[in-house]
Amino acid sequence: MAVAVLGGGVSGLAAAHYLHMGHAQTGRVVVVEATNRLGGWINTTTHSDGVVYEHGPRTLRVMGNAGANTLALAESLGLTDRVVAVPYSHPSARNRMILVGGKLHMLPNSLKTALKRTPPFSRPLALSALSDLKTKPVLNADESLFSFVRRRFGLEVAKYAIDPLARGVFAGNARDLSVMSLAKRLHQVEQKHGSVLLGLLKDRKNAEKPDSELAKSELVQKARKERWAVWSVEGGLEELVKTLERRNLEDGVEVRKNTKVKGIVHSGKKLVVQTDDEELEVEKVISCLPANSLSTVVKKMNPDLSRLLGSIPFVTVGVVNLEYTGHLVDKPAFGYLVPSSEPNRVLGVIFDTCTFPQGDRTIFTVMMGGYWFNSIFGDSPTEQDMLDAATYEIRQTLGITCDPDRYVVKILPDCIPQYIVGHLENVSNSRQLLRDHRLPLVLAGNSYDGVGMNDTIMSSKRAVYDYL
Structure with missing residues (x-):
């Protein structure tokens, strides 16, 4: 055949x-x-x-059968010794920020921080989660991710957690993206049990079962034992x-x-x-x-x-890599995302060398455009336009006023489909x-x-x- x-x-x-x-x-x-x-x-x-x-x-996530499958693939290709892992305890796995009002805010990353009021949220995230227990379900076949989270957990969670997440992962607008495509299980348990939190508890038997064949992979076993969050390969x-x-x-x-x-x-x-x-x-x-x-x-x-x-539909993303001499990040983290409600041209900034250090240098990746690409940059922006926007962002938000030692600009047309x-x-x-x-x-x-x-x-x- x-x-x-x-x-x-x-x-x-x-x-x-x-x-x-x-x-x-x-x-x-x-x-x-x-x-x-x-x-x-x-x-x-x-x-x-x-x-x-x-x-x-x-980087690639470890969670779920899809994550295990890629690890098993890497092992079968003889890449085990070249895998570089990042455990959940690493700052780049634990610390993620959002930019609101011109200031960077660390998102809650533990039960302790979820029980405290953490700006820009006006109340502890745990209280927002509990609001799910008293919210009536709305029966539907699908709705936007933003609408679903706003109904179940409140406007602030939708605005400051889900909106920037959708921009960082999908370069998309959470008000258009489908909850059934991106958070199918959460929608299903709400429709079935009337609550996301109670539904996840009651419906545990229908959660994804670990694939027994994939579990035999030595690399998968190692990743689970050492609690890897993400991984990559030496050389990229x-x-x-x-x-x-x-x-x-x-x-x-x-x-x-x-x-x-x-x-x-x-x-x-x-x-x-x-x-x-x-x-x-x-x-x-x-x-x-x-x-x-x-x-x-x-x-x-x-x-x-x-x-x-x-x-x-598909969206175009501008990606600018900026390299500076020295270690210039005060708070080690994966980076930060920018909610769509902010007057800002970027989707987010990744602190690359916080995850994978590369000597005495700091490397950022600035992501721009996505769903908003044409409205911000027009139909035919130049690489200089993208570079200027990226360096302006680093100066304004991170206070790094020197010019980068080296950079690469990429404009990726129609690179991410929108669900x-x-x-x-x-x-x-x-x-x-x-x-x-x-x-x-x-x-x-x-x-x-x-x-x-x-x-x-x-x-x-x-x-x-x-x-x-």
Whole structure:
């Protein structure tokens, strides 16, 4: 059986790897990538002196089966000795701040701090949590993340916790993002039991069960024993991509770079993938393309599918890495996020060298734009525009007035899909269309079942084992 994997990001590379690892009927596997590099938005710069900048994802969480799966993958690729772990006790795992009124505020990170009033909150977070117990449920199929949290826990929690979190993780507007897509279990237990807190207690039997096979991984066992919060790889996360690429090539996977998919044609029980260079006739296609790209590719083959996929919005993010001499952070932390209610052009600032020190230097990553990119920066900002905004932010908020010694500016167009209200229904309808028309096309990647790297890798694994 021949399989085409569309997209050479981490999800496409993972899909090709899992095809060879566990699907005995797979013969030829071809990965088709439009650009001259693999890895998608995972992008690491390593300078000549060894200093590393991350322009996309920089760490991976350990929690859940998706987190365990990526750890097990790293172990199977021989990366165990190169994994760099950050335990929950580390300041960058414990300390997270928000910027409100021009001041940085540490978010509560323990039961003790949750029982105290911590600015900008007007009352202890524990009292906000208890408000869930006396709030009546609102029965619905989906609603915005902001609306859900505001109903259950109050405006301040929605405004100062959930809003900046949505900006930091999804570069999105919590007032549009779907609670069913991003906090499905919380919504489900409220709908079933009338309360989030009581529902989580009563519904424990339906919580995600640890995968017994993944638990056998020595790296997973080590991470759980040592209570890792997040991890990365020496040299940056692109090393995971490069290792996946090498393993796939060793396994005989054909990789086509600089090859854009123009269309897909249904031919009997097969699909024909059309590119500028050739037509690939295959029995199965795993698409790890962004939904907006796949929408164009399938437009002639299935206009209804194209319409559904095209309705998933994407946002553009500006990322600026700034490097300074010396240790310039007074309070070690992961960094800070900025609520959308603040008159500020940035989404947040990551204190990179608090998590992974790199000698006598301080490195920040400033994230900008997202849902608000065009309204703030216009249609065609320059790299200088982004640099000026980033350095201004560091001067204003952190008081660092010197110019950076070194910097890299990246503008990442349409890099994060937005799971707006109704997203799960949209994805379900898309997959149902594929089944109804008996199209041997499987949807994977970050457009559907989670935007995080762990989720995208898991989606590729499921595409191989559940659908093929």
